[in-house]
Amino acid sequence: MTVQIRLFAMFRETAGADRLEAPADAADTVNELWAWLVARHPELDRHVPAAAVNAQWARMDARVADGDEVAFLPPVSGG
Amino acid sequence: MTVQIRLFAMFRETAGADRLEAPADAADTVNELWAWLVARHPELDRHVPAAAVNAQWARMDARVADGDEVAFLPPVSGG
Amino acid sequence: MPMVELTESPIDPRVVEAAVARPEAGAICTFLGVVRNSNLGRDVGHLEYEAFPEMAMPSMVRIAEVVAERWPGARAAIVHRTGRLEIGEASVVIAVSSPHRAEAFEACRWAIDTLKTAVPIWKKEIWADGEAWIEGVPAGPIEVPD
Amino acid sequence: MPMVELTESPIDPRVVEAAVARPEAGAICTFLGVVRNSNLGRDVGHLEYEAFPEMAMPSMVRIAEVVAERWPGARAAIVHRTGRLEIGEASVVIAVSSPHRAEAFEACRWAIDTLKTAVPIWKKEIWADGEAWIEGVPAGPIEVPD
Numbered sequence: 221m222t223v224q225i226r227l228f229a230m231f232r233e234t235a236g237a238d239r240l241e242a243p244a245d246a247a248d249t250v251n252e253l254w255a256w257l258v259a260r261h262p263e264l265d266r267h268v269p270a271a272a273v274n275a276q277w278a279r280m281d282a283r284v285a286d287g288d289e290v291a292f293l294p295p296v297s298g299g
Numbered sequence: 300m301t302v303q304i305r306l307f308a309m310f311r312e313t314a315g316a317d318r319l320e321a322p323a324d325a326a327d328t329v330n331e332l333w334a335w336l337v338a339r340h341p342e343l344d345r346h347v348p349a350a351a352v353n354a355q356w357a358r359m360d361a362r363v364a365d366g367d368e369v370a371f372l373p374p375v376s377g378g
Numbered sequence: 379m380p381m382v383e384l385t386e387s388p389i390d391p392r393v394v395e396a397a398v399a400r401p402e403a404g405a406i407c408t409f410l411g412v413v414r415n416s417n418l419g420r421d422v423g424h425l426e427y428e429a430f431p432e433m434a435m436p437s438m439v440r441i442a443e444v445v446a447e448r449w450p451g452a453r454a455a456i457v458h459r460t461g462r463l464e465i466g467e468a469s470v471v472i473a474v475s476s477p478h479r480a481e482a483f484e485a486c487r488w489a490i491d492t493l494k495t496a497v498p499i500w501k502k503e504i505w506a507d508g509e510a511w512i513e514g515v516p517a518g519p520i521e522v523p524d
Numbered sequence: 525m526p527m528v529e530l531t532e533s534p535i536d537p538r539v540v541e542a543a544v545a546r547p548e549a550g551a552i553c554t555f556l557g558v559v560r561n562s563n564l565g566r567d568v569g570h571l572e573y574e575a576f577p578e579m580a581m582p583s584m585v586r587i588a589e590v591v592a593e594r595w596p597g598a599r600a601a602i603v604h605r606t607g608r609l610e611i612g613e614a615s616v617v618i619a620v621s622s623p624h625r626a627e628a629f630e631a632c633r634w635a636i637d638t639l640k641t642a643v644p645i646w647k648k649e650i651w652a653d654g655e656a657w658i659e660g661v662p663a664g665p666i667e668v669p670d
Contacts, residue, residue, distance in 0.1 A: 229428050229500035230511035270517050272498075275432040277519045291430060291498075297514035298427065298434075298458060298499025299411050299470050299490060308574050308646035309657040349663050351644075354578040356665050370576060370644075376660035377573065377580075377604060377645025378557050378616050378636060391554075392538055401561040401611050407632075408537075408554040409625065415547035465547050479555065483633050486553075490625060 223247070223284055225257060226291040231269065235261045244286040251280040253290055269293055302326070302363055304336060305370040310348065314340045323365040330359040332369055348372055380442035381455035384429050389457050394473045397455040403475035407482035409490050411470040413463045423504045427460045427469060430498035434458070437497040440520050441489050445474060448523055449485040452476040456489065458499060469501070488523055496520045526588035527601035530575050535603045540619045543601040549621035553628035555636050557616040559609045569650045573606045573615060576644035580604070583643040586666050587635050591620060594669055595631040598622040602635065604645060615647070634669055642666045 221244040232238045240257070247253035250271045258265045269292040271278050284290060300323040311317045319336070326332035329350045337344045348371040350357050363369060381397035395408050413425050438456045445454035458470045470493065474486040493499075495515045502511045527543035541554050559571050584602045591600040604616045616639065620632040639645075641661045648657045 226430070228430050228498065229502070230513070232428075233511070268516070272430075272433055275430075275436075291433070293430065293498050293517055294500060294511065295513045295515050296495065296498055296517040297501045297512040298429070298497050299494035305576070307576050307644065308648070309659070311574075312657070347662070351576075351579055354576075354582075370579070372576065372644050372663055373646060373657065374659045374661050375641065375644055375663040376647045376658035377575070377643050378640035391541065395537065395556070399558065399612060404558055404560040406556040406558060408556070409629075410541070410552040410554070411625070412545065412550055412552060412621075414550040414623065466545060475558075477560065479557070479633075479636060483555075483629060487625075487629050 221286050223253060223286070224289040225253065226289060228291070228293060230294045231264060231267065231292055234263045247284055249280070250278055250282045250284055250290060253284055254280070254292060257292070267294065300365050302332060302365070303368040304332065305368060307370070307372060309373045310343060310346065310371055313342050326363055328359070329357055329361045329363055329369060332363055333359070333371060336371070346373060380439065380453065381457070382435065382438045382442055383457045384431055384434060384460055385457060386459070386461040389459055389468045389471045391468065391471045391473070394455045394457050394471045398453045398473045398475035400453065400475060402451070402477060403453070404477055405479035405482040406473055406475045407479070407486040408471065408473040409486050410468045411490070413465050413467050413469060415465045417503060420505055422465065423506060424465065425463045425469070426502045426504065427463060428500050429458065429460050433498045437520065438493065441492050444520065444522050445485045445489055449476060449481040452481050452485045454485065454489055456493065492520055526585065526599065527603070528581065528584045528588055529603045530577055530580060530606055531603060532605070532607040535605055535614045535617045537614065537617045537619070540601045540603050540617045544599045544619045544621035546599065546621060548597065548623060549599070550623055551625035551628040552619055552621045553625070553632040554617065554619040555632050556614045557636070559611050559613050559615060561611045563649060566649070566651055568611065569652060570611065571609045571615070572648045572650065573609060574646050575604065575606050579644045583666065584639065587638050590666065590668050591631045591635055595622060595627040598627050598631045600631065600635055602639065638666055
């Protein structure tokens with residue numbers, strides 16, 4: 221009963237991991253999951269992420285369910 | 300004592316020649332030289348040429364001197 | 379299906395161009411994003427690009443689809459590089475073909491502008507004396523232009 | 525000196541692009557004019573291009589010079605084909621590099637628009653049942669854009 225977290229680029233390097241696992245009861249929403257993550261990696265606190273649930277764009281108040289994969293994305297800079 | 304005329308594309312095919320020679324006293328201006336040419340190739344009469352003297356853009360009232368090369372250019376369609 | 383790729387290998391712009399060539403297309407506009415030797419006054423040694431492939435791919439496919447929907451007769455191909463890139467290498471190549479040139483330029487410009495703001499890809503600059511991830515713009519779903 | 529050419533041989537866009545690549549250029553916009561299989565509702569068999577080389581060459585050089593003057597840091601290369609061209613072949617390739625992409629797109633667009641209206645080159649369409657020279661616009665000196 222877990223939620224998968226994926227991190228990229230600056231977030232990945234800051235947290236020192238590209239994937240993390242949170243217990244399913246850690247958060248009801250994307251926003252709460254970010255707070256759970258920041259509690260463990262306070263260096264992330266100054267950042268404002270975009271989020272995706274199961275590789276679909278999601279608002280920070282979107283609900284998170286058991287088995288979801290939630291990605292937190294820094295501002296993009298491709299091209 | 301002559302003026303060289305150069306023709307391109309539609310004008311060249313209409314006149315059946317890419318180079319013609321006019322006597323230097325055939326025309327004092329580019330416009331008069333065009334009239335001289337049209338008199339010999341009346342099929343050109345419906346066209347409005349741009350002109351160049353010695354490979355430089357020229358107005359139709361520009362003067363023509365002995366030894367000049369005058370080019371008559373149909374509307375361009377490159378690219 | 380439009381040609382859309384993420385690749386760790388050098389991009390051949392002619393392959394991208396060829397993917398959009400069609401007998402009815404009179405114009406092809408190709409954009410290359412190239413790694414520059416400096417940015418904001420600092421000398422750049424090399425770049426590293428990272429993508430979230432499961433989102434970046436559908437996002438680039440969507441850009442190519444919008445090009446075909448929004449500009450009648452237009453087709454787009456998009457290839458983005460990932461991994462380590464040296465100065466002068468192409469990080470992204472976008473080719474757009476269309477019957478006439480105005481649409482090719484306009485759609486190609488929209489495609490690269492949108493890619494830079496909507497596709498989950500990040501670049502890190504590596505200098506002689508340090509490095510930093512470049513923070514661009516908050517990403518989100520692609521909006522179809524008017 | 526900018527790369528500017530008239531050629532009877534197929535144009536290699538890579539060579540044109542390479543002529544403007546520089547370590548400080550982050551963007552290259554390349555335009556290909558391609559022979560289409562139809563125009564104004566008629567099936568085109570092939571095209572023939574004719575140039576007045578003594579004027580077309582300096583005219584194209586001037587376009588490349590204006591690009592470098594008008595758009596800081598921009599460089600242009602221009603190659604135009606002459607003679608017989610088949611469907612799908614490139615009649616003209618223009619590549620513009622610049623530090624950032626906005627200038628590359630804008631200068632490349634200006635260069636092809638200007639080439640089409642100012643350079644003494646003409647095309648003839650050959651159909652199954654006839655042929656005609658295409659009458660474009662009255663040509664004249666190149667004007668520097670604002």
